[in-house]
Structures are given as C-alpha cells and as structure tokens.
Amino acid sequence: MIKIQKKDFNLEEEIEKIKNNYSDIGALTSFVGYVRDLNKKKDVKYLNLEVYKEMAFKELSKIENNAFKKWELIDTLIIHRYGKLNVNEKIVLVSCFSQHRKDSFDACEFIMDYLKRDAPFWKNEFYYKDNEWLENSS
Amino acid sequence: MIKIQKKDFNLEEEIEKIKNNYSDIGALTSFVGYVRDLNKKKDVKYLNLEVYKEMAFKELSKIENNAFKKWELIDTLIIHRYGKLNVNEKIVLVSCFSQHRKDSFDACEFIMDYLKRDAPFWKNEFYYKDNEWLENSS
Amino acid sequence: MRIRYFAWIKDITNKDNETIDINHPKNLEELKEYLENIYPELKKHFLQDILRFAVNQEYVSENLNLKPIDEIAIFPPVSGG
Amino acid sequence: MRIRYFAWIKDITNKDNETIDINHPKNLEELKEYLENIYPELKKHFLQDILRFAVNQEYVSENLNLKPIDEIAIFPPVSGG
Numbered sequence: 514m515i516k517i518q519k520k521d522f523n524l525e526e527e528i529e530k531i532k533n534n535y536s537d538i539g540a541l542t543s544f545v546g547y548v549r550d551l552n553k554k555k556d557v558k559y560l561n562l563e564v565y566k567e568m569a570f571k572e573l574s575k576i577e578n579n580a581f582k583k584w585e586l587i588d589t590l591i592i593h594r595y596g597k598l599n600v601n602e603k604i605v606l607v608s609c610f611s612q613h614r615k616d617s618f619d620a621c622e623f624i625m626d627y628l629k630r631d632a633p634f635w636k637n638e639f640y641y642k643d644n645e646w647l648e649n650s651s
Numbered sequence: 652m653i654k655i656q657k658k659d660f661n662l663e664e665e666i667e668k669i670k671n672n673y674s675d676i677g678a679l680t681s682f683v684g685y686v687r688d689l690n691k692k693k694d695v696k697y698l699n700l701e702v703y704k705e706m707a708f709k710e711l712s713k714i715e716n717n718a719f720k721k722w723e724l725i726d727t728l729i730i731h732r733y734g735k736l737n738v739n740e741k742i743v744l745v746s747c748f749s750q751h752r753k754d755s756f757d758a759c760e761f762i763m764d765y766l767k768r769d770a771p772f773w774k775n776e777f778y779y780k781d782n783e784w785l786e787n788s789s
Numbered sequence: 790m791r792i793r794y795f796a797w798i799k800d801i802t803n804k805d806n807e808t809i810d811i812n813h814p815k816n817l818e819e820l821k822e823y824l825e826n827i828y829p830e831l832k833k834h835f836l837q838d839i840l841r842f843a844v845n846q847e848y849v850s851e852n853l854n855l856k857p858i859d860e861i862a863i864f865p866p867v868s869g870g
Numbered sequence: 871m872r873i874r875y876f877a878w879i880k881d882i883t884n885k886d887n888e889t890i891d892i893n894h895p896k897n898l899e900e901l902k903e904y905l906e907n908i909y910p911e912l913k914k915h916f917l918q919d920i921l922r923f924a925v926n927q928e929y930v931s932e933n934l935n936l937k938p939i940d941e942i943a944i945f946p947p948v949s950g951g
Contacts, residue, residue, distance in 0.1 A: 524662045524663040526663070528662060528683075536689075537689060538685050539684065540684060541681075541682065541685070542680065542681070542759070543682075544681075544752065545666075545678075546679075547670070547676050547679070549674065550675055564869075565795055565846075567846050571847070593870075601670070612687065614682065614684070614951075618756070622756045625752060629869065629870040630867070632870070633869070635864070635865070635868050636868040637796070646796050646797045646865065649867060649870065701877060702950075703876055703924075706924055706928075707950075766951050767950065769929070769948065770951070771876065771943075771945065771948055771950070773945070774949040775877070784946065786948075786949050787949045
C-alpha cells in the first residue's frame with residue numbers, strides 16, 4: 514500500500530491495519546525518517562516538501578514490485594508526507610512484512626535506497642535566515 | 652533502553668517516548684517479531700515464552716553496547732515479551748535511532764542477529780495436539 | 790503538450806506548469822531548445838546534465854519522441870525520504 | 871551454590887532451581903559429573919555438547935572454577951526474538 518499525504522500518521526495504527534490481514538507474518542522491518550533540527554550545520558526551522566504526486570505513486574509502485582520480485586514478502590506499506598513539516602515530525606514510513614526477518618530487513622533497505630534515489634519528492638529546507646533545496650546523495 | 656515484560660506494547664507510544672528526547676534523529680529502523688499461525692508445518696495455538704530475566708538484561712545490554720561501538724547511534728530500544736503469547740501477538744521490538752539511515756539499518760539487524768543467538772529466551776510452541784521447545788538456527 | 794516544473798525549476802520559469810499547443814517540439818531535445826529560448830537560465834542546467842526528465846510520469850534519459858498528449862516533467866535531483 | 875534450569879532441562883530435573891550447599895563441586899566439570907549422577911538423562915545432552923552454561927549470568931565455555939556464592943544456569947539453545 515502506498516499513501517502520499519499531508520497529515521501525520523500513527524505507527525501502531527498504520528502497521529496494525531496491514532498486520533490484521535495476515536496471520537503468517539513473523540517479521541516486520543520499518544524505517545521512519547524524521548525532520549532533524551540541524552542540517553548543513555544550520556538550524557532548521559521547517560521543511561516544505563514538494564511532490565509530483567502522480568509520478569510518485571508510479572515510481573513507488575515500481576520500487577515495491579521490484580522488492581516483491583527479489584524477496585519473499587507478504588505485504589509492504591509506504592507512507593510519504595508532503596507540505597510543511599516541522600522539526601521532529603515524521604516524513605516517511607516504509608514497512609516490509611514477511612515470514613522471516615532477513616527478507617524484511619533487506620527489502621526495507623532496498624525500498625528506502627530507491628525511494629531516496631528516484632521518488633519525485635523535493636525538500637525545501639528553511640533555516641532562520643534563508644532556505645535551500647536539498648539533493649539526496651546517490 | 653531494555654524492557655522485558657509480559658504485557659503488549661504500542662509501537663507509536665514506545666517509539667515516541669524515546670524520540671521525544673532528541674531533535675537530531677533523522678532515521679529510525681525498527682524490527683517487530685510476531686507469533687505466526689504456522690510453524691514446522693503445524694498450526695500454532697500459542698507460545699509460552701520463558702526468560703532468564705537477570706541474564707537477559709545483561710546479555711541485551713552487551714549487545715546494545717556492541718552496536719553503539721560499531722555504529723553512530725543516538726539511542727536504542729529493545730522490548731522483549733515473555734509468558735503466554737497468542738498467534739498474531741508481538742514478541743519483540745528492536746528500534747535503532749540515528750542521524751543517518753545506514754547506521755540504523757545495520758545496527759538493528761546486528762542486534763536482532765545477536766539477540767536470536769544469545770539472549771536467554773525460550774519459546775515453547777503449543778500446537779493442537781502437542782508442544783515443542785524451539786531452537787533458533789545459528 | 791503539458792510541461793510541469795518542480796522545486797527550484799519553478800523559480801526559473803516562474804510557473805509550475807504550462808501548455809505548448811501548436812508547432813510542438815517533436816522530441817525531448819527539441820523541447821529543451823525551445824525552453825532554453827524562453828528561459829535562458831535553464832541552458833546551463835541542461836548543459837550540466839543534472840536535471841531529470843519524465844514523460845507521462847516515467848523517467849526518460851534518451852531523446853524520446855513526444856506526442857501532443859504527453860505530460861513532460863522537468864526537475865532537479867530528488868530529495869525525498 | 872544455586873543452580874537454575876530453563877526450558878526442557880526443567881523436565882529432566884523436575885525443578886527450575888536448587889541449591890547445593892556442602893562439598894560443592896570445585897569447577898564446571900565437577901558440577902556436570904555431580905548432576906549426571908542425580909539426573910542420568912542429562913548425561914547424553916552433556917556429551918552432545920548442545921547445552922549452554924552461564925555463571926553469574928555470563929556465558930562460560932571453559933571449565934571455570936566455581937565459588938559457593940555463584941549462580942550457575944544450564945539451558946538448551948535459545949529461541950527468543
């Protein structure tokens with residue numbers, strides 16, 4: 514499942530909604546990205562996160578499909594927020610559900626790596642004096 | 652932080668309690684282990700999870716310390732349950748908080764690997780006709 | 790065809806999208822030339838080869854032929870996650 | 871010294887702990903011999919070398935000397951997580 518939304522989310526609720534559909538899940542690896550207070554040695558006030566929504570859905574679906582081809586997964590969940598995000602807020606959740614832990618670890622890291630590389634989101638980071646568009650290092 | 656407890660836990664609440672102490676966290680990798688409905692090709696009714704509590708604290712602290720030596724971590728959280736656990740219930744949570752995602756992924760997998768190998772917990776798995784003490788494969 | 794701009798590309802074009810109706814560029818290279826004329830500042834970024842292009846929400850790296858119904862997006866390296 | 875048993879070891883000993891007060895075994899090997907006499911079924915598991923031993927909540931694999939105040943634990947391979 515892929516969700517692209519402005520609002521915050523509750524980890525327990527989002528994960529339980531998926532987990533409730535299966536009784537053969539033994540392992541879940543989840544990654545959460547947060548807005549940090551300091552970046553490029555400057556105090557961060559907030560982020561403005563821009564998205565190309567139609568393409569983000571397509572691109573994240575492709576990445577999910579590739580993960581399903583490479584590992585034994587039962588389900589996946591990706592939530593990516595956009596809009597104004599303050600320091601300490603969640604930006605992204607990637608959850609990979611599987612029977613055994615190695616599949617969930619590897620798939621979660623794979624999805625995060627490709628999301629960072631290809632998913633069309635842009636962070637405009639606002640400091641106290643100026644702002645800057647960020648680029649993920651590859 | 653290490654918690655060894657009978658009762659269930661809420662992922663959002665447990666993670667927020669740690670996250671609230673820091674504003675420099677950018678990345679969190681979490682692993683959750685669940686009781687599966689099927690193991691050794693038999694329908695599982697429930698687990699009885701036994702622990703050597705005093706040693707489990709010591710052993711998990713050692714594993715955490717080793718993770719802190721190997722990676723740039725801000726904090727870690729390990730919750731392991733014991734007692735009677737039904738199918739679909741959470742067994743364990745390992746959360747690794749860091750600035751950058753690679754540290755949290757690697758540390759989380761490391762802690763899970765060593766927890767599985769050395770932490771003194773034993774699963775007594777109850778099926779419909781019999782029961783069996785499990786052993787983690789190394 | 791519809792062109793969409795994201796992140797700091799919008800600061801150069803002063804808009805987040807526009808429609809090119811007639812005499813449309815036949816392929817991506819022609820589109821780049823067309824846009825360089827309207828937005829001279831884009832030229833150096835095209836030359837540096839740092840921007841990314843998507844046609845109908847799929848990345849393209851070759852000189853794809855374009856149809857009038859296509860949606861073309863131009864944007865800098867991404868920074869999600 | 872106090873001996874603690876976990877998982878299916880308890881089914882062999884019929885208890886989860888016991889205290890050996892006098893003439894205590896001087897080291898781990900002596901303790902094993904002592905316990906084999908009381909619980910003959912333990913012998914094959916000791917021989918197969920599958921059990922794990924902890925002294926004062928630390929794993930030991932060598933023939934450590936034991937003190938009367940030590941807590942020794944004997945258990946099968948773990949299965950947490």
